Amino acid sequence: MIKIQDLNINLKEFKLRNICLSVEKNEFFILMGPTGAGKTVLLEAIAGLIPLASGRILIGEREITRLPPEKRGISIVYQDFALFPHLTVLENITYGLRFHRIEKIQAEKRLDRLLEVLNLFNLKERLPVNLSGGEKQRVALARALMVEPKVLLLDEPLSALDPNFREEVRGALKSLHQSSNTTFLMVTHDFVEVLSLAGRAAVMNKGHIEQTGQVKEIFEKPASPFVADFVGMKNLFKASFNETYAMVSGLKIEIGRIVDPSSHYVAVRPEDIVISREKFSSSMRNNYSGIITQINNQGFYYEIAVQIKDVSFKGLITKGSLIELGLEEGIPVYVSFKASAVHVF
Amino acid sequence: MRIMKREPFFWISISCGLVIMAFILLPLIEMMTAPSLSMLKETIQDKDVVRSIWLSIYTAGLAALISFVLGTPLAYLLARTSFRGKRLVESIIDLPIAIPHPVVGIAILSVAGKNHWIGQILSELGIRIMGSVTGIITVLTLVGIPFYLNATKAGFEGISPRLEKVSRSLGASMSSTFFRITFPLAWRSMLIGLIMCSARAISEFGAVVIVAYHPMIAPVMIYERFEAYGLKYSQPVAVWLVSISLLLFLLLRILTSGNRKET
Numbered sequence: 166m167i168k169i170q171d172l173n174i175n176l177k178e179f180k181l182r183n184i185c186l187s188v189e190k191n192e193f194f195i196l197m198g199p200t201g202a203g204k205t206v207l208l209e210a211i212a213g214l215i216p217l218a219s220g221r222i223l224i225g226e227r228e229i230t231r232l233p234p235e236k237r238g239i240s241i242v243y244q245d246f247a248l249f250p251h252l253t254v255l256e257n258i259t260y261g262l263r264f265h266r267i268e269k270i271q272a273e274k275r276l277d278r279l280l281e282v283l284n285l286f287n288l289k290e291r292l293p294v295n296l297s298g299g300e301k302q303r304v305a306l307a308r309a310l311m312v313e314p315k316v317l318l319l320d321e322p323l324s325a326l327d328p329n330f331r332e333e334v335r336g337a338l339k340s341l342h343q344s345s346n347t348t349f350l351m352v353t354h355d356f357v358e359v360l361s362l363a364g365r366a367a368v369m370n371k372g373h374i375e376q377t378g379q380v381k382e383i384f385e386k387p388a389s390p391f392v393a394d395f396v397g398m399k400n401l402f403k404a405s406f407n408e409t410y411a412m413v414s415g416l417k418i419e420i421g422r423i424v425d426p427s428s429h430y431v432a433v434r435p436e437d438i439v440i441s442r443e444k445f446s447s448s449m450r451n452n453y454s455g456i457i458t459q460i461n462n463q464g465f466y467y468e469i470a471v472q473i474k475d476v477s478f479k480g481l482i483t484k485g486s487l488i489e490l491g492l493e494e495g496i497p498v499y500v501s502f503k504a505s506a507v508h509v510f
Numbered sequence: 511m512r513i514m515k516r517e518p519f520f521w522i523s524i525s526c527g528l529v530i531m532a533f534i535l536l537p538l539i540e541m542m543t544a545p546s547l548s549m550l551k552e553t554i555q556d557k558d559v560v561r562s563i564w565l566s567i568y569t570a571g572l573a574a575l576i577s578f579v580l581g582t583p584l585a586y587l588l589a590r591t592s593f594r595g596k597r598l599v600e601s602i603i604d605l606p607i608a609i610p611h612p613v614v615g616i617a618i619l620s621v622a623g624k625n626h627w628i629g630q631i632l633s634e635l636g637i638r639i640m641g642s643v644t645g646i647i648t649v650l651t652l653v654g655i656p657f658y659l660n661a662t663k664a665g666f667e668g669i670s671p672r673l674e675k676v677s678r679s680l681g682a683s684m685s686s687t688f689f690r691i692t693f694p695l696a697w698r699s700m701l702i703g704l705i706m707c708s709a710r711a712i713s714e715f716g717a718v719v720i721v722a723y724h725p726m727i728a729p730v731m732i733y734e735r736f737e738a739y740g741l742k743y744s745q746p747v748a749v750w751l752v753s754i755s756l757l758l759f760l761l762l763r764i765l766t767s768g769n770r771k772e773t
Contacts, residue, residue, distance in 0.1 A: 264681030
């Protein structure tokens with residue numbers, strides 16, 4: 166549906182380099198990346214709001230690289246809602262209709278459906294200034310979808326909302342996506358949103374795409390140390406490789422397979438690490454003893470740092486396990502993980 | 511309830527404020543109340559006075575209108591784009607505020623005279639600057655337009671470019687976006703710009719007196735009466751000029767406020 170070929174952008178603050186991306190029709194695709202990675206710039210380039218230095222953008226079979234934004238059939242929803250402050254909710258939502266040839270009956274049907282799905286019936290006559298954040302974002306969504314765009318671009322649509330509104334708008338996004346033919350392309354750095362909404366995703370860093378793929382694949386098999394760090398692979402170490410094991414600062418880690426000789430790093434997700442007081446007897450190939458150096462409360466979980474020789478591993482456990490195991494800083498524990506949990510780049 | 515003890519700084523600030531208020535208001539009030547009612551009545555029955563006040567008001571109004579037509583696109587450009595030399599353009603716009611007003615008049619005459627090609631073209635077209643209404647409007651526009659440009663530019667800058675981007679993505683062309691989104695949100699600043707521009711134009715004396723002593727605008731007439739007959743005879747004209755222009759500005763603000771759901 167969306168095809169981006171060798172796109173380059175040179176702005177004063179941002180540069181995008183050789184962006185290639187393709188998104189299928191009616192897909193929910195998510196762009197992730199740290200602040201300053203160029204995600205918003207990429208969205209605005211797709212919408213035609215930023216000039217390209219080179220490259221092509223296609224929607225379906227049609228090249229839109231040189232089309233002005235109003236001819237692209239691409240709607241955009243911003244983090245700060247960007248509602249027209251001088252128009253009521255209803256006027257905001259129907260703003261785009263006058264520029265499209267849509268039959269009246271059809272338009273009314275669509276309006277009713279959007280008002281219903283987004284629960285906006287009672288707010289029709291209000292001005293944006295009198296709406297809550299969640300309400301504003303629902304209006305922005307309705308306005309963007311009212312013109313039935315081929316593509317809907319969402320620039321961190323939930324990050325300015327309070328947590329309870331966030332869940333509500335996220336739900337609305339999901340049902341709107343499922344009930345429409347529109348392709349959704351969303352920028353976020355919230356993993357909950359990625360895991361609950363997206364089919365496929367891409368990770369951006371410093372103006373280029375690091376990895377594209379199924380969400381599961383990105384989280385489980387990061388293609389670069391940057392992606393690994395970004396998706397929360399806390400235990401990322403530089404390593405040298407020998408047959409089926411890796412050496413990390415003198416620590417031998419069993420990988421159970423021959424790896425690509427150009428690899429330089431190993432990583433283990435903290436949730437794949439088992440911490441125990443007794444030596445763990447199982448099929449896990451990697452077992453070490455170490456000392457707890459730090460316990461961090463992370464809300465629902467505790468992050469435990471264990472020093473093994475010169476390497477510090479981080480594992481996650483629940484509060485229940487923390488109490489049951491009687492873990493404290495300074496006590497000796499065993500750390501185990503499977504060979505298959507070791508990722509290599 | 512106990513009132514908090516104020517620091518000396520607070521009282522110094524209040525005193526300074528009072529001095530400034532008195533400084534502005536006392537002379538004005540003194541002047542406004544000096545002429546008797548009968549003198550005011552007599553003055554406004556003088557055809558020359560009415561003619562010069564009317565001339566002052568409509569030339570200032572036209573200067574504002576010209577600033578609006580020519581200045582709005584430039585103000586928008588300056589608010590929305592950044593380019594090499596933008597600072598320079600902005601300082602050029604502010605020049606008429608900074609240079610002495612008679613100099614503005616002299617500068618205008620030096621391009622409008624017979625020795626300059628612009629002056630030659632103008633005279634071939636039958637347009638006269640020296641001693642004409644056209645000349646007055648030209649000068650007033652030059653001294654007034656910076657005020658319009660600056661107020662309007664600030665108004666445009668206060669509107670998020672994202673509103674325009676969203677409008678474009680919803681199918682509106684650049685011009686539809688301007689008239690449906692940007693203009694409705696910026697017109698208040700534009701109005702303030704127009705008021706500042708025409709207020710500045712009505713008060714202009716130095717530049718006009720060089721370019722056109724006749725036809726006589728109100729400030730020139732006030733000056734002439736002061737020179738020829740003294741303070742007492744210039745005051746009533748001044749009172750009428752000030753009252754009428756204040757009334758007009760007030761009317762303009764009332765007419766254009768409160769008719770749309772603004773918060």
